Amino acid sequence: MPRSFASRSQVSRRLLLTSAGAASLTAALAACGGSGGSSGSSASAKAVSQADIDKAMTTPTELTFWTWVPNIAKEVALFEKKYPAVKVKVVNAGQGTPQYTKLRTALKAGTGAPDVVQIEYQYIPTFTITDSLLDLRPYGASSLKSQFVDWTWSQVSGSNGEVFAIPQDTGPMGMLYRQDIFDKHGIAVPKTWDEFATAARKLHKADPDVYLTNLAANQAAAWHGLMWQAGAKPYVTSGRSDIAINVDGAVSKKMAAYWGGLAKEGVIGVEPDFSDSWYAALNKGKYATWITAAWGPVFLAGSAKSTAGKWRAAPLPQWDAATPSAGNWGGSTSAVIKATKNPIAAAVFAQFLNSDPASAKLFATEQFFFPATKALLTDASYVGQKPAFYGGQQVNQVFADIGATVNPDFQWPPFLDQVVTDWTETVGKSLADKGDAVAALATWQSRITTYAKNQGFTVKS
């Protein structure tokens, strides 16, 4: 009997069961030591003196920085050049959700968390509800406010004016479209969502293999960006334990009826994005537009090479053409973990990385991030670029203009993962199944409400 095979399979499968137990272990440990984390909160209101900052920045220190930004070493090198005593250890702990899962486990365990961490805007409340992020005001963060685009600053600010993170890049939403397909079928760039729907029907009728766009049924982030554009206020937190959940309000219903209707008619695609099939579809011209964000143009140029020169950028179609608005999808910040042993060095690093002009510019030129600083968004060498993939259009300028129309009041829930999962299983599913998206909205609302109540929140709607 080949025992080695037998035990291997048994172990690998049993691991799943035990790993749930192991994860729970860390949770309980954290519950015991939870009070330790909040000890710093009383000191946070007072500003740290320049002398203390100078002392900290000349003391040999090593910071751990979790980020999934590729080749960030250049930006880090700028910081280390200015503060030779402080070394930064860059760790890639996974992109997005996997990193947050690791971070949460480390926070609960009380050990192994980084000093500085990359966090997307929408996840900030998920980590402030557990009191895990350091308020950066005492370390001079408030003075940086004027350098950043207004809505990004409100995204990183807490309800009492705390500054929980420094914006790094952004994703104001716009529309990339295939000029050649539009020309072929005599479609003008839609200015309103009504025009967009008309164009969707016209295009699919003219060529059944082509759809005007794909609204991915797995992409809760895009849906939230569109809610943001439409002016919905789905989550409003007040105090720590009160939350108003209103994902099926009038604005959201209008939106669900619109997209659900188009999906039901079969004039738009609803396949999951960033999948093999989706990449193939973009390359083969199955979709005439991609409703995306400011990071989209560079991404598309790398993913749909065969369509070079055929794409152009435009703002999103509007609900009300008289008052153009946009939402945001994506972009990240740098936050400092409250439990850090080196709060000063960590805070200075987070600020330098994103606000130092040379470092911020590197993000735009090396990583092709869409900037969060006002200086870069008016820098002719950046917004004036004319990429050939977009037929020489000044794509960055288009998105810089869109960025100015992003509503600064949009808030995220303190349990985003759950909200996203519930969206995919209700609204997303209804889109994919060509079902009733408005009814799905109500299910989504009730699932989030139940969850929030179970978690001890006082829920208003």
Next chain:
Amino acid sequence: MTAATAAPRRESRRGVRPGAAGPLFVAPFMVLFLLLFLAPLVYAAYLSLFQSKLIGGTSFVGLDNYVTALKDPLFLRGVGRVATFFVIQVPLMLVLALLFALALDSGLLRLAKVIRLGIFVPYAVPSVVATLMWGYLYGPSFGPFAQLSDKLGLPAPHFLSDSWMLGSLANIVTWEFVGYNMIILYAALRTIPTELYEAAAMDGAGAWRIAWSIKIPALKPALMLTLLFSVIGSFQLFNEPKLLMNIAPDVIDSAYTANLYAYSLAFTGQQVNYAATVSFLLGLVIVIVSYAVLLTANRRRAS
């Protein structure tokens, strides 16, 4: 000479009490077993008695979580789904494995080594890679099957649709584990003494008769083993649905299988305590099903 040297050795061996050496040998295993297996298990059981909230912290709730879980439609649906999976996929896989093993053992196949390796290789492919590969093959618009049926003018098969998904998953798992089960059965077949075959041949039994009356009865313990592994494997189905979730999010939800549900509860919903409850109950289900399988097999042997 030899007797003289042997005597004192035997003497000294008798000096150590047999009772003392036993635990010492078992100790390394026991320490690891307690630390890595029992401790987490006990801890999960302990955790399942609490409830922790984002607002309000942790409190003892006794068996409340279990009461909730037993009435939780998502959990029951997940268990029901993997039970269906087990009932359909496992017999299919084991029959295939058995056929392959018998065919290889018959010695009538050409290139037996190549075939054996070919059937076994999928097991060496990590299940993650296997699922990603099959996910691509299943693709509804640009997958090879879809392309082929497009060329033939047929409607594309919907491998990733609601009604096909369980079958598509069963196909992946069968592909992965047929070779593994085949090797176990094949190894068991190789241990059958050849005298039996000779005797059967003398009695005039053909290849089919030998397979039916000698080989398959001799395989019973090995079949039992593969069946037990399959119980555990099926009920803990996780990797495959977790990965296909990315390409079919409308079909596979976060509670598609019981294990996936436990994972989602812990890592998406932050309901670690409830996740522990669900894992514990799932473990219990597996123990019961495994025991039922053993019991029916033993009873059949006794009768």
